[in-house]
Amino acid sequence: MAKFKMHLLVCGGTGCHASKSQEIADNLKSSLKDKGLENEVQVILTGCFGFCEKGPIVKVMPDNTFYTEVKPQDAADIVAEHVIKGRKVTRLLYTDPENKQHVADSKHMGFYKKQLRIALRNCGFIDPQNIEEYIGADGYSALAKCLGEMTPAQVINEIKLSGLRGRGGGGFPTGLKWEIASKNHADQKYVVCNADEGDPGAFMDRSILEGDPHTVLEAMIINGYAIGATKGLVYIRAEYPLAINRLVIAINQAREYGLLGEDILGSGFNFDIEIRYGAGAFVCGEETALIHSMEGQRGEPTFKPPFPAESGYNNKPTNVNNVETYANIPIIINKGANWFNKIGTEKSKGTKVFALAGQINNVGLIEVPMGITLREIIYEIGGGIKGGREFKAVQTGGPSGGCLTKKHLDAPIDYDNLIAVGSMMGSGGMVVMDDTSCMVAIAKFYLEFTVEESCGKCTPCRVGNKRLYEILEKITKGNGTMEDLDNLRNLGRVIKDTALCGLGQTSPNPILSTIENFYDEYVEHIKDKKCRAGVCKSLMQYVIDPVQCVGCTACARNCPVNAIKGEKKMPHIIDQELCIKCGACIEKCKFNAISIQ
Amino acid sequence: MAKLKLSEDKINKIKEICASFGNKPSEAINVLHKVQGEFGYLPAEVQEVIAQEIHVSAAHLYGIVTFYSFFTMTPKGEHPISVCMGTACYVRGAEKVLDEFKRELKIAVGETTPDGKFSLNCLRCVGACGLAPVVLIGDKVYGRLTPDGVKDIINEYRS
Numbered sequence: 001m002a003k004f005k006m007h008l009l010v011c012g013g014t015g016c017h018a019s020k021s022q023e024i025a026d027n028l029k030s031s032l033k034d035k036g037l038e039n040e041v042q043v044i045l046t047g048c049f050g051f052c053e054k055g056p057i058v059k060v061m062p063d064n065t066f067y068t069e070v071k072p073q074d075a076a077d078i079v080a081e082h083v084i085k086g087r088k089v090t091r092l093l094y095t096d097p098e099n100k101q102h103v104a105d106s107k108h109m110g111f112y113k114k115q116l117r118i119a120l121r122n123c124g125f126i127d128p129q130n131i132e133e134y135i136g137a138d139g140y141s142a143l144a145k146c147l148g149e150m151t152p153a154q155v156i157n158e159i160k161l162s163g164l165r166g167r168g169g170g171g172f173p174t175g176l177k178w179e180i181a182s183k184n185h186a187d188q189k190y191v192v193c194n195a196d197e198g199d200p201g202a203f204m205d206r207s208i209l210e211g212d213p214h215t216v217l218e219a220m221i222i223n224g225y226a227i228g229a230t231k232g233l234v235y236i237r238a239e240y241p242l243a244i245n246r247l248v249i250a251i252n253q254a255r256e257y258g259l260l261g262e263d264i265l266g267s268g269f270n271f272d273i274e275i276r277y278g279a280g281a282f283v284c285g286e287e288t289a290l291i292h293s294m295e296g297q298r299g300e301p302t303f304k305p306p307f308p309a310e311s312g313y314n315n316k317p318t319n320v321n322n323v324e325t326y327a328n329i330p331i332i333i334n335k336g337a338n339w340f341n342k343i344g345t346e347k348s349k350g351t352k353v354f355a356l357a358g359q360i361n362n363v364g365l366i367e368v369p370m371g372i373t374l375r376e377i378i379y380e381i382g383g384g385i386k387g388g389r390e391f392k393a394v395q396t397g398g399p400s401g402g403c404l405t406k407k408h409l410d411a412p413i414d415y416d417n418l419i420a421v422g423s424m425m426g427s428g429g430m431v432v433m434d435d436t437s438c439m440v441a442i443a444k445f446y447l448e449f450t451v452e453e454s455c456g457k458c459t460p461c462r463v464g465n466k467r468l469y470e471i472l473e474k475i476t477k478g479n480g481t482m483e484d485l486d487n488l489r490n491l492g493r494v495i496k497d498t499a500l501c502g503l504g505q506t507s508p509n510p511i512l513s514t515i516e517n518f519y520d521e522y523v524e525h526i527k528d529k530k531c532r533a534g535v536c537k538s539l540m541q542y543v544i545d546p547v548q549c550v551g552c553t554a555c556a557r558n559c560p561v562n563a564i565k566g567e568k569k570m571p572h573i574i575d576q577e578l579c580i581k582c583g584a585c586i587e588k589c590k591f592n593a594i595s596i597q
Numbered sequence: 598m599a600k601l602k603l604s605e606d607k608i609n610k611i612k613e614i615c616a617s618f619g620n621k622p623s624e625a626i627n628v629l630h631k632v633q634g635e636f637g638y639l640p641a642e643v644q645e646v647i648a649q650e651i652h653v654s655a656a657h658l659y660g661i662v663t664f665y666s667f668f669t670m671t672p673k674g675e676h677p678i679s680v681c682m683g684t685a686c687y688v689r690g691a692e693k694v695l696d697e698f699k700r701e702l703k704i705a706v707g708e709t710t711p712d713g714k715f716s717l718n719c720l721r722c723v724g725a726c727g728l729a730p731v732v733l734i735g736d737k738v739y740g741r742l743t744p745d746g747v748k749d750i751i752n753e754y755r756s
Contacts, residue, residue: 239667
C-alpha cells in the first residue's frame with residue numbers, strides 16, 4: 001500500500017452524499033493533482049461521521065481537523081490553505097454554539113465528547129470499498145483468532161460472557177441465541193444478517209453497511225463457525241442502493257482474499273455469503289417473516305415455536321442477528337468479553353447507536369454507552385432543542401415504542417429501563433419533539449404506519465389497529481368522547497396480548513404511552529376541542545386581527561382557495577367555510593396579524 | 598385498466614429473466630425485482646408470464662406483488678417524486694410539503710399526472726434525517742424543503 005502523509009476523509013454517507021460529497025471529493029482530488037500532491041495526500045470517501053446536521057463533513061488526518069458544511073467550491077481552499085500552508089480554513093470549522101469559538105478537533109466538540117464508538121468504530125475512518133484499510137484497522141484478526149485459537153464453544157462462551165444483547169430491538173442475549181442454534185444438529189445451517197431496517201427514522205444499519213461492510217461479513221463468518229453453519233445470507237432493503245453496492249464489493253473482495261469460500265485461512269472451515277433483497281415491508285424485520293420473504297413468499301410471520309434456531313430458512317436451523325449486533329462481534333473477540341461487559345449497565349452491556357432526529361440542533365448518528373441519560377443525549381450531544389424551544393417528548397423504538405417526557409430525562413437508558421417506562425429500545429430511532437408537536441397526532445402518525453404495514457394475517461393486528469386509528473382520527477377531528485379514551489386503552493391491551501408477532505404486540509405502544517404521559521392533551525382535544533400545538537387542523541381557526549391588519553392583500557393573493565376577502569388597505573377576513581387551514585396566509589403576513597385559535 | 602398485449606420480445610425477456618434464476622418458485626422476489634427494473638412496473642399480464650415460468654399460480658404471485666410496497670402495478674411518471682414521511686421528516690413538516698406537491702400537481706399520492714411526467718409517492722425514511730424534510734425526485738435528493746420551495750423544484754423538471 002502506498003504511504004500518504006495526509007488523508008482527507010470525506011463523508012460518503014447518505015445525508016452527505018445527497019449534499020454533493022462525491023463532488024467535494026472529486027474537487028479535492030483535482031486540486032491536489034493541480035499542485036502535484038496526488039501521491040502525498042489521499043482523498044477517501046468514508047462512511048458516516050454521524051454529524052449529519054452539519055454535513056457534508058471533511059476531516060483532515062492526522063491533525064484531526066473537522067470541517068463542516070463544506071461545499072464543492074471549498075475544496076480548492078482546503079488544499080491551498082490547509083494542505084499546503086498548514087493553516088486551518090477557519091470559516092469551515094465548527095462553531096461552538098455556547099462560547100462562539102471555533103472548534104477544530106472533533107474530540108472537543110459537544111457532539112462527540114460523550115460518545116463511545118464501538119459498532120461505528122470504523123465509520124468515517126476507513127475507505128469502506130477497500131478491504132486492506134479494514135485489515136489495517138485490525139480487520140479479520142478476530143476471525144483469525146476464532147479459527148486458529150478458539151473452539152466454536154469458546155467463541156459462543158465469549159459472546160455469552162460479554163452480555164451482548166440483540167440490537168434490532170428485542171434485546172435477546174446474542175450468545176444464548178448462538179448456543180441454541182449450535183445445539184440443533186442438521187446437514188445444513190444458516191446465518192442471516194437482518195439488514196431490513198424498517199423503522200422510519202432509524203438509519204444506523206445502513207450507515208454501518210455503508211461505512212464498514214467488512215465488519216458485518218467478519219462477524220457472520222465467526223457466527224457460522226460458532227454454530228456450524230456454512231452459508232450466510234444478508235437480507236437487505238432494496239431501497240438502500242449505496243449500502244448494497246458497498247456490500248457487494250466487500251463480499252467480492254473477501255472472496256478474493258480467501259476470507260470467504262472454502263478452507264478459510266487454512267482452517268478447513270467453509271463459509272460463503274449471499275445477498276437477498278427485501279422489497280419494502282416493515283414486518284419483514286420480524287425474523288420468521290424475514291425468513292419467509294427470503295424463501296420467495298409473502299413476508300408473513302409464523303407462530304414461535306418453532307424458533308428459527310430449530311427450523312428457519314428452508315426448515316433448517318437458522319441464526320438471525322441484526323447488523324449492529326454483528327458490528328460488535330469482532331471487537332468483542334479481539335478485546336475480550338471482560339472489556340465489553342465493563343461498559344454499560346448491569347443488564348445492558350456495551351453501547352447503542354441512535355439516530356437522533358427531529359426538533360434538535362444536532363441531528364445525526366450517535367453511539368453512546370448504555371446507561372447514559374436522555375438529558376445528556378439531548379442537551380450535551382444533541383445541543384438542545386432547535387430554536388431554543390421547549391423540550392416536550394422523545395420517541396424511542398419507532399412504531400413499536402413510546403414517548404418519554406421531561407420526567408424521564410434523568411433515567412438511565414437501557415433495555416429494561418425503557419420497557420419499564422412504557423417504551424422500548426427498538427432499533428434505535430430517537431425523535432425529539434418540542435411544543436409544536438401534537439402527541440395525539442404523533443400517535444395517529446404511528447398507527448397509520450402500523451395499519452399500512454400490518455400483514456393482515458392475524459385479526460387483532462389487522463382489524464384492531466384499524467379501529468384504534470379510527471378512534472384517533474375521530475379525536476383529532478374534534479368528535480371524540482371520554483369513552484373513546486377507555487376504548488383505546490382496552491383495545492390496545494387486547495391487541496398487545498393477542499397479536500401473532502412483534503409488530504402487533506407492540507403497535508399500541510405509541511398510543512398507550514402518550515395517553516399515559518400526555519393525558520391532558522387528549523382531554524383537551526376531546527372536551528375543549530383544542531390542539532395546543534396547532535397541528536390538528538379541524539380544531540383550529542386562522543383569524544385575522546383587524547387592528548394589526550393593514551390591508552396589504554398579501555394573504556388574499558396567496559390563499560390557494562380564495563377564502564380571504566377584503567378591500568385594499570382595509571382589514572381582511574377569512575371565510576372559515578372555505579379555509580383549508582394550509583397556513584399559507586400566516587407565512588406571508590408581515591404584520592403578525594394572523595393567528596391560530 | 599385496458600388489457601395490455603405484450604410483445605413477443607417482452608415475453609422472451611421475461612422468460613430469460615426467470616430462466617436466469619432457474620425458474621424456481623423460491624426466486625420469485627428476485628425475479629420480480631429484475632423484471633420491474635426492466636419494465637418499470639409489473640402489470641397483470643407480466644405477472645401471468647412470470648407465474649407460468651416459475652410454476653406458481655398467478656394468484657400466488659399477485660399476493661407477493663401486492664404485499665411488498667416496492668413492487669408497483671402502475672407505471673411511474675417520468676420523474677417519480679417521493680416525499681419522505683419518516684418520523685424525522687414528519688415532525689419537521691413533511692406533511693405540508695406533501696400537501697403542496699398534491700396541490701401543485703393536482704394528483705393524489707400513488708397517482709401519475711395525465712401527461713406522464715410526474716408521479717407522487719410517500720416513502721419511509723431515506724436515512725438523510727439531517728436534511729429533513731426530504732424529497733426524492735428520481736435519484737436526486739432535495740433537503741430542508743419548505744412548501745414555498747415546491748413550485749420551483751417542479752418547474753425545474755417541467756421544461
